[in-house]
Amino acid sequence: MPTYRIEGGTPLHGKIRASGAKNAATKQIVASLLTDEEVILHNIPQIGDVNITIDIVRSLGALVEWVGESSLLIHAASVGSGEVPVAFSGLNRIPVLLIGPLLHRYGKARVPLLGGDEIGARPLNFHVSTLQKLGATVTMEADAWQATAQRLKGTLIELPYPSVGATESALLSSVLAEGTTVIQNAAIEPEIIDTVLLLQKMGALIAVEVDRTIVIEGVSHLRGADHRLLTDRIEVASFAAAAAATDGDIFIEGAEQGTIMAFLNALRRVGGEFEIRPDGIRFFRGGDLRSIALETDVHPGFATDWQQPFGVLLTQASGLSVIHETVFEQRFGYTSVLREMGATIELYNTCLGAKPCRYRYGDHPHSCLVQGPTTLHGTSMLIPDLRGGFSYVIGALVASGTSTIAGAQYVERGYANIPEKIEQLGGRCLVTA
Numbered sequence: 001m002p003t004y005r006i007e008g009g010t011p012l013h014g015k016i017r018a019s020g021a022k023n024a025a026t027k028q029i030v031a032s033l034l035t036d037e038e039v040i041l042h043n044i045p046q047i048g049d050v051n052i053t054i055d056i057v058r059s060l061g062a063l064v065e066w067v068g069e070s071s072l073l074i075h076a077a078s079v080g081s082g083e084v085p086v087a088f089s090g091l092n093r094i095p096v097l098l099i100g101p102l103l104h105r106y107g108k109a110r111v112p113l114l115g116g117d118e119i120g121a122r123p124l125n126f127h128v129s130t131l132q133k134l135g136a137t138v139t140m141e142a143d144a145w146q147a148t149a150q151r152l153k154g155t156l157i158e159l160p161y162p163s164v165g166a167t168e169s170a171l172l173s174s175v176l177a178e179g180t181t182v183i184q185n186a187a188i189e190p191e192i193i194d195t196v197l198l199l200q201k202m203g204a205l206i207a208v209e210v211d212r213t214i215v216i217e218g219v220s221h222l223r224g225a226d227h228r229l230l231t232d233r234i235e236v237a238s239f240a241a242a243a244a245a246t247d248g249d250i251f252i253e254g255a256e257q258g259t260i261m262a263f264l265n266a267l268r269r270v271g272g273e274f275e276i277r278p279d280g281i282r283f284f285r286g287g288d289l290r291s292i293a294l295e296t297d298v299h300p301g302f303a304t305d306w307q308q309p310f311g312v313l314l315t316q317a318s319g320l321s322v323i324h325e326t327v328f329e330q331r332f333g334y335t336s337v338l339r340e341m342g343a344t345i346e347l348y349n350t351c352l353g354a355k356p357c358r359y360r361y362g363d364h365p366h367s368c369l370v371q372g373p374t375t376l377h378g379t380s381m382l383i384p385d386l387r388g389g390f391s392y393v394i395g396a397l398v399a400s401g402t403s404t405i406a407g408a409q410y411v412e413r414g415y416a417n418i419p420e421k422i423e424q425l426g427g428r429c430l431v432t433a
């Protein structure tokens with residue numbers, strides 16, 4: 001298990017280059033299975049989740065090759081199996097997205113149960129009902145999902161909540177279906193729109209309407225394509241939060257304003273500043289940091305994946321900040337370690353936000369109060385999940401003294417070259433095995 005040893009207390013200064021978006025890369029590798037022609041994807045980050053996804057599609061018979069530092073060639077001339085080996089069970093959220101493409105290419109699919117971060121129950125009911133509405137028979141076995149279909153048929157899908165994964169399941173299953181599919185209450189996260197762009201290049205007919213409805217007219221064949229992915233807006237926000245939290249001044253090459261507008265508003269309200277340049281964004285403090293109230297939401301709201309990095313920033317702001325997490329019911333696990341480091345954070349089951357959310361009843365610690373500013377002290381920590389893990393990294397950069405962060409592989413599932421990027425910004429991050 002790689003461990004990071006971080007010397008804190010140094011403001012971050014310098015320049016890094018943002019990587020491509022994890023949550024588009026893995027989905028687009030899956031989308032490449034929808035054609036028997038070559039797909040070339042650029043700006044693919046070299047991270048754990050991408051490597052797992054490459055191994056999965058290779059296990060199905062696709063040829064996948066790196067053709068440059070961040071470009072992947074995927075050629076699924078034929079799909080030799082509809083079964084994703086159980087060895088891929090519990091590693092990430094991708095196998096369920098393969099069901100639609102495998103049904104089109106192979107007529108049946110068997111994919112292992114999912115993994116991913118433990119940030120809530122994360123059921124798959126919307127995915128399953130989407131596939132069933134499209135005409136698939138789906139059953140859950142002890143260790144896998146099994147699905148069969150003659151030919152998927154277009155239908156009306158009304159998502160009870162704008163789930164990212166379920167919207168992607170619906171898209172990947174319906175582009176080659178017979179007839180028209182309408183997804184109501186669809187998620188429209190930038191990574192989804194980027195995947196729609198790839199599918200459009202491949203020959204799909206997809207309209208994203210004003211009210212978060214997506215209309216897909218099924219086509220009989222998709223072709224190869226060449227596509228450059230958007231920048232990772234979560235990585236950008238994570239380093240931007242680290243810069244403001246350490247009172248630093250950094251430039252992130254490739255950062256895109258359009259995908260982080262809600263983050264930029266929150267950053268400015270807390271006292272951070274930014275300068276949009278043609279080739280990226282500079283992040284720094286505009287003055288003293290002050291407390292704010294923050295509520296996560298689906299896009300174009302404040303993304304749940306920005307919440308943990310921002311939570312650390314709020315420990316450095318004067319006054320009482322409020323965070324209401326409305327997307328996942330258990331995304332405050334990281335706060336216990338921040339408390340050990342000296343932060344003053346209290347969790348609440350109630351909705352401390354402008355509007356009551358789905359988690360207002362029951363035992364869901366999904367709101368918190370952060371009293372700042374607090375001095376953080378270095379400590380030893382074990383990474384619980386991806387975004388929580390990066391919040392530990394920020395905590396360690398802010399803290400006085402040395403922190404050791406074990407379980408770095410969890411954070412490396414989603415962030416490329418963390419130690420190198422921290423060193424480029426003048427921080428100290430050593431890696432030990």
Ligand code: EPU
Nearest residue numbers: 023093122123124125126127163164165166305327328386
């Ligand atoms: N949900 C259901 N039933 C379903 C699907 C989702 O109830 O069938 C619920 C979830 O439990 C959750 C909400 O809907 O409460 C939203 O979940 P969503 O499906 O949108 O999340 P996801 O597709 O599992 C992706 C990202 C997450 C990101 C969320 C929200 C990937 C691989 N993961 O997860 O990213 O937080 O969307 O934007 O794309 C991360 O990158 O660290 C990460 C966790």
